[in-house]
Amino acid sequence: MSESNASATRITPGNALRPEDIASSSAKPTAEVAEYALRLGDDSLILAQRLGWWISRAPELEEDVALGNIALDLMGHARSFLTYAGHAWGKTEDDLAYLRREPEFRSAHLFEQPNGDFARTIARQLVVSHYQFELYSRLVESTDATLAAIAAKAVKEVDYHRDHASQWVRRLAQGTEESHNRMISGLTLTWPYVEELFTDDPLIDSLGDAAVLPSTLRKPFDALITALFAEAELQVPAVPGAIGGGRHGCHSEHLGYILAEMQVLAREHPGATW
Amino acid sequence: MTGGSTTGDDGAKAPSTGVHEKREPWPLWEVFVRSSRGLSHVHAGSLHAPDAEMAVRNARDLYTRRNEGVSLWVVPASAIVSSDPDAKGQFFESSQGKDYRHATYYTKSDGVKHL
Numbered sequence: 001m002s003e004s005n006a007s008a009t010r011i012t013p014g015n016a017l018r019p020e021d022i023a024s025s026s027a028k029p030t031a032e033v034a035e036y037a038l039r040l041g042d043d044s045l046i047l048a049q050r051l052g053w054w055i056s057r058a059p060e061l062e063e064d065v066a067l068g069n070i071a072l073d074l075m076g077h078a079r080s081f082l083t084y085a086g087h088a089w090g091k092t093e094d095d096l097a098y099l100r101r102e103p104e105f106r107s108a109h110l111f112e113q114p115n116g117d118f119a120r121t122i123a124r125q126l127v128v129s130h131y132q133f134e135l136y137s138r139l140v141e142s143t144d145a146t147l148a149a150i151a152a153k154a155v156k157e158v159d160y161h162r163d164h165a166s167q168w169v170r171r172l173a174q175g176t177e178e179s180h181n182r183m184i185s186g187l188t189l190t191w192p193y194v195e196e197l198f199t200d201d202p203l204i205d206s207l208g209d210a211a212v213l214p215s216t217l218r219k220p221f222d223a224l225i226t227a228l229f230a231e232a233e234l235q236v237p238a239v240p241g242a243i244g245g246g247r248h249g250c251h252s253e254h255l256g257y258i259l260a261e262m263q264v265l266a267r268e269h270p271g272a273t274w
Numbered sequence: 275m276t277g278g279s280t281t282g283d284d285g286a287k288a289p290s291t292g293v294h295e296k297r298e299p300w301p302l303w304e305v306f307v308r309s310s311r312g313l314s315h316v317h318a319g320s321l322h323a324p325d326a327e328m329a330v331r332n333a334r335d336l337y338t339r340r341n342e343g344v345s346l347w348v349v350p351a352s353a354i355v356s357s358d359p360d361a362k363g364q365f366f367e368s369s370q371g372k373d374y375r376h377a378t379y380y381t382k383s384d385g386v387k388h389l
Contacts, residue, residue, distance in 0.1 A: 014341050060300055062332040069335050125332050160334075167328060 017153045019079035019093065027030050027087065027146045035086035035106070035203055037147065038096070039247055040135075041081030042107035045097060046129060046255070048074040053115055059213035063118075066164060073157040078233050080150040098266035102256050103249035109192035109242060112254045116186060119179065122168045123186035130224055131197050134217040144210040166228055173232035181248070188237040195241030203247075302351040303329040305336070307343040315347050325350075 029037060051071035059062040082093040110128065115121045136158060139151035172183040198218040204211050229236060245251070265272060300322035306315035318337045323329035325353065346388040359364055373379045382389055 012341060060322055062300075062323060062336065066332065066335045069339070164331065167331065171324065171328075 001247055011029055017080070017149050019076065019083050022080055022083045022146060022150070023093070025146070027084070029088050029144065029146070030087055032203060033144050033147065033208050033210055036207055037081045039106040039108075041085060041096070042105050043078075043111050043128075044074040045078035045082070046105070046111040046258060047124075048072070048078060049258055050111070050113075050115060054121065059118060067121075070161050070164065070171065073154075073161065077150065077154045077157070080153070084146050084150070094266065096116035097261045102251055102259055105249065105255060105259070106247055107251075107255075108193070108196045108246040109244055109252055110190070110197060112246075112252060113190065113193060114254060114260060117182055119172050119182035120186035120189055120211040120247045121164055122172065123166040123183070123190040125161065126169055126187075126225075126228075127190055127194055127197070129148065129158050129165050131217065132158040132220050133162050134220050135214075138212045139219070142210050142212075143208070147210065148229070169228060170232045171232070173234050173247045184234070184237075187234065188239060190222075191237040191239050192242035193244075196244030196246060199244060199247075201247060275368065300324050303333070303348045303350050304354060305329075305333040306347040306349070307333075307337050308345040309342055310344045318342075320351060326350075 033264060048071045051067050051074070052070075054067040055064050058067055078097070079093050082096045086092055086096050110124065113124055115124075133155065136151040136155035140148050142148040142151065169183065172179040174180070198214045198221070200213055200215045204213055225236065228234075286361045301324075302320055303323055303326075304320050305318045307318040308315045318333075321329065321332050321336055323332045326348060330346055333348050338346065371374065
């Protein structure tokens with residue numbers, strides 16, 4: 001907007017980094033950075049699709065909007081990461097989101113876990129938001145300028161997601177007996193999928209300072225969760241880690257259903273717009 | 275397929291006890307937003323929230339989605355005391371016609387400059 005059109009009262013959308021800016025940029029990631037961006041993008045894309053289910057189903061209208069907002073933030077991060085990754089292969093964000101098959105998705109298993117009841121969704125949000133906050137607050141120093149820019153935008157948003165999840169964990173844990181039991185049940189179902197998030201592998205090793213080593217995030221993650229749980233009088237569930245494999249395209253039975261719903265329109269009507 | 279969303283699941287099912295207490299609706303809060311160029315908070319609307327902390331968060335989600343604000347106030351709707359709509363006459367009509375309460379009623383005295 002030019003200065004002459006600027007008005008004292010008009011509300012502007014602001015000028016944060018948008019996926020469209022990345023699409024029109026000539027920055028091209030290396031093959032390894034593209035693979036890494038695909039992982040980060042797929043995590044957010046799959047969770048956004050999961051969270052969208054809550055709209056009209058949350059405990060109150062206000063919570064529909066809160067979860068919907070979080071889903072849209074995640075969708076924005078996914079669009080940025082996938083757009084950037086696509087530059088390496090001449091593909092668009094839509095090509096990557098709608099036209100890949102299940103084994104080509106690189107999301108960790110946590111993101112495709114069922115919504116369950118509200119407490120289970122909050123448990124998943126708690127883990128995801130704390131993990132992503134620790135990740136993005138370090139990725140802002142990536143040697144890859146585009147990854148750093150996406151992280152700088154995303155970190156403020158996941159900071160809010162972190163707060164949202166923590167508020168609810170406190171309330172559910174210390175609410176009624178029913179909400180307390182549901183919170184514990186939600187955390188117990190979620191915790192086996194925590195380990196995969198913090199596992200290093202050769203791709204990450206090859207990226208050096210362009211990426212963040214997942215294993216380095218575990219300590220700060222645990223510290224924050226331990227502090228919150230102490231306050232909410234919860235225990236970290238003593239459950240073994242599940243077998244991962246999402247980063248290599250081995251997914252649970254859930255992802256296929258998510259993709260079927262997410263991709264059906266694009267596959268039935270290629271190039272459809274409205 | 276059994277109909278409905280495939281990405282949804284057993285979210286609607288209650289686990290374990292099956293106890294369904296009748297839940298009180300969340301209380302109502304009034305929301306005031308100060309825009310970046312505004313000097314004061316302006317009433318934006320209302321919302322439901324279980325407590326004050328969540329009310330501020332819900333206000334953020336509902337009333338500042340489009341970059342509208344830099345500060346939020348929430349007030350329990352029950353804490354607001356309003357004038358009686360049936361008492362309009364005694365409350366608000368008495369000030370009508372009292373033009374001596376407006377500066378324009380008075381004529382400027384000679385010799386007063388810069389007024």
